[in-house]
Amino acid sequence: MADDRFHVYDTTLRDGAQQEGLNLTVADKLAIARHLDGLGVGFIEGGWPGANPKDTEFFRRARTELDLKHAQLAAFGATRRAGVKAADDPLVAALRESGAPIVTLVAKSHDRHVELALRTTLEENLAMIRDTVSHLTAEGQRVFLDAEHFFDGYRSNPAYALEVLRTAAEAGASVVALCDTNGGMLPDELADVVHEAAGTGARIGIHCHDDTGCAVANTLAAVKAGATHVQGCANGYGERSGNANLFTVVANLQLKRGFDLVPPQSLRDMTRIAHAITEVTNVTPNSHQPYVGTSAFAHKAGLHASAIKVDPNLYQHIDPAEVGNDMRMLVSDMAGRASVELKGRELGYELSGEQSRRLVERVKDLEAKGHTFEAADASFELLLRDTVDGELRRYFTVESWRVIVERRPGGDVVSEATVKLHAKGERIIATGEGNGPVNALDRAVRLALEKLYPELAGVELIDFKVRILEGTHGTDAVTRVLITSSDATGEWATVGVGENVIEASWQALEQAVTYGLLRAGHSA
Numbered sequence: 001m002a003d004d005r006f007h008v009y010d011t012t013l014r015d016g017a018q019q020e021g022l023n024l025t026v027a028d029k030l031a032i033a034r035h036l037d038g039l040g041v042g043f044i045e046g047g048w049p050g051a052n053p054k055d056t057e058f059f060r061r062a063r064t065e066l067d068l069k070h071a072q073l074a075a076f077g078a079t080r081r082a083g084v085k086a087a088d089d090p091l092v093a094a095l096r097e098s099g100a101p102i103v104t105l106v107a108k109s110h111d112r113h114v115e116l117a118l119r120t121t122l123e124e125n126l127a128m129i130r131d132t133v134s135h136l137t138a139e140g141q142r143v144f145l146d147a148e149h150f151f152d153g154y155r156s157n158p159a160y161a162l163e164v165l166r167t168a169a170e171a172g173a174s175v176v177a178l179c180d181t182n183g184g185m186l187p188d189e190l191a192d193v194v195h196e197a198a199g200t201g202a203r204i205g206i207h208c209h210d211d212t213g214c215a216v217a218n219t220l221a222a223v224k225a226g227a228t229h230v231q232g233c234a235n236g237y238g239e240r241s242g243n244a245n246l247f248t249v250v251a252n253l254q255l256k257r258g259f260d261l262v263p264p265q266s267l268r269d270m271t272r273i274a275h276a277i278t279e280v281t282n283v284t285p286n287s288h289q290p291y292v293g294t295s296a297f298a299h300k301a302g303l304h305a306s307a308i309k310v311d312p313n314l315y316q317h318i319d320p321a322e323v324g325n326d327m328r329m330l331v332s333d334m335a336g337r338a339s340v341e342l343k344g345r346e347l348g349y350e351l352s353g354e355q356s357r358r359l360v361e362r363v364k365d366l367e368a369k370g371h372t373f374e375a376a377d378a379s380f381e382l383l384l385r386d387t388v389d390g391e392l393r394r395y396f397t398v399e400s401w402r403v404i405v406e407r408r409p410g411g412d413v414v415s416e417a418t419v420k421l422h423a424k425g426e427r428i429i430a431t432g433e434g435n436g437p438v439n440a441l442d443r444a445v446r447l448a449l450e451k452l453y454p455e456l457a458g459v460e461l462i463d464f465k466v467r468i469l470e471g472t473h474g475t476d477a478v479t480r481v482l483i484t485s486s487d488a489t490g491e492w493a494t495v496g497v498g499e500n501v502i503e504a505s506w507q508a509l510e511q512a513v514t515y516g517l518l519r520a521g522h523s524a
Helices: 024-039 051-065 092-094 110-118 123-139 151-158 158-171 185-199 215-224 247-254 268-280 302-310 337-346 353-368 377-389 437-449 454-458 501-519
Strands: 008-009 043-047 072-078 100-106 142-148 175-179 205-208 229-232 397-407 414-422 428-434 460-471 479-485 490-498
Touching: 008 247, 024 043, 024 051, 024 268, 043 051, 043 215, 043 460, 043 479, 051 072, 092 100, 092 123, 100 110, 100 123, 100 158, 110 123, 110 151, 123 142, 123 158, 142 158, 142 353, 151 158, 151 185, 158 185, 175 185, 175 215, 175 229, 185 205, 185 215, 185 377, 215 229, 215 247, 215 377, 247 268, 268 490, 302 460, 353 377, 377 490, 377 501, 397 501, 414 437, 428 437, 437 454, 437 501, 454 501, 460 501, 479 501, 490 501
Parallel strands: 008 043, 008 229, 043 072, 072 100, 100 142, 142 175, 175 205, 205 229
Antiparallel strands: 397 414, 414 428, 460 479, 479 490
């Protein structure tokens, strides 16, 4: 199990699951717990047994289905109710019977919350904390206490907020976590309060929300002020603006502050784990997320690329491989020769100075017309090959294409596309139907070429995006289309631009098929 001198505590399965639109099944929670254990966190908060059937089921299944190598499970719950003994409270019993070695109790530390939300006295709230902590520790469970609304409570009544910490620690709580429940704190003022809290003699933890955009910074400030237990959520999930992103916190503490929190090989797996969790949650990953986002080490400006060509560390704060990520060069109208040379090197080409110059000119000219190559790597590679080889690889040439959209009796709207192609010495005419013009064109091309290129049967169009770039009047506009395709081994994106949306779509589709055949190893 993890070193007890410093705690990394994940609360994705409970606090993170409160994010709008995020709904986890028990199977989802078990899968995420395995990923977090693979990262090497010390504690995984599984939920609130007894409060809802899903969390109760999670702890029941976890006993037999989770074989954790690094983490311990924590059950979350509240202190006993006012006027009831902890031993007689059914929700406390659910925590006791959960099988979790750790119990994290939430307790009020804001005097107004005690009086207005709990509707009890300040003295009784302390008794509720003392009784519940001592009862659970006597039953053999380790207890952490989340001091809810601690920082707002400290502003309101500092003596009482600190007394909550003392009471919990004296009753046997191993950690008291200071919760910035409303997420309104800033690093400097938070650090001052944490320093005061550490003076109580209790072991201090920190739990921050991101409503000011400072959750990670506040967590780091708390550690510097004396906290030795950090809480957060995978990918920053959580209610409202989310919780402190645990991946960012761990990477900062380990790579910037020298803390030994997770095994180095697990840190190098962090990017994969972050993305694996997004697949389970079905939440679109944030490409700009620090350390693990796909854009975290992506470089677009030509000035950056010139420096990176000399030394990648000139524009990168760490080696991306330390967290399992990669440096990426983006090609755009901001690109200089260094950008395209580095991108060419990624693709296996060593470009001459003249080739780089011509490629930069073509990129800037096409992007001025609306193309975007930073989002369409496949289109850029085809352009690069065209520049280097002197002509674009062609597996087929297009004589003509047309699309008809027909509303049929009964109200069904069907698109029919006909393409006339030349490939391998043959003239081919094929017609395909689809639920839209692009779908019909895609089917027609496949019908025309699959006998000559069987690999196209494994190529799938998986995403289609349209953006209006420049409106003139009425429905006239310059349109950009991005198409994402895939085969058994990966994905690629292509771009088309035109005043006619079908023409722009055809450009992107033609490039997608061409690139798919290139990936399959066919000679042009």
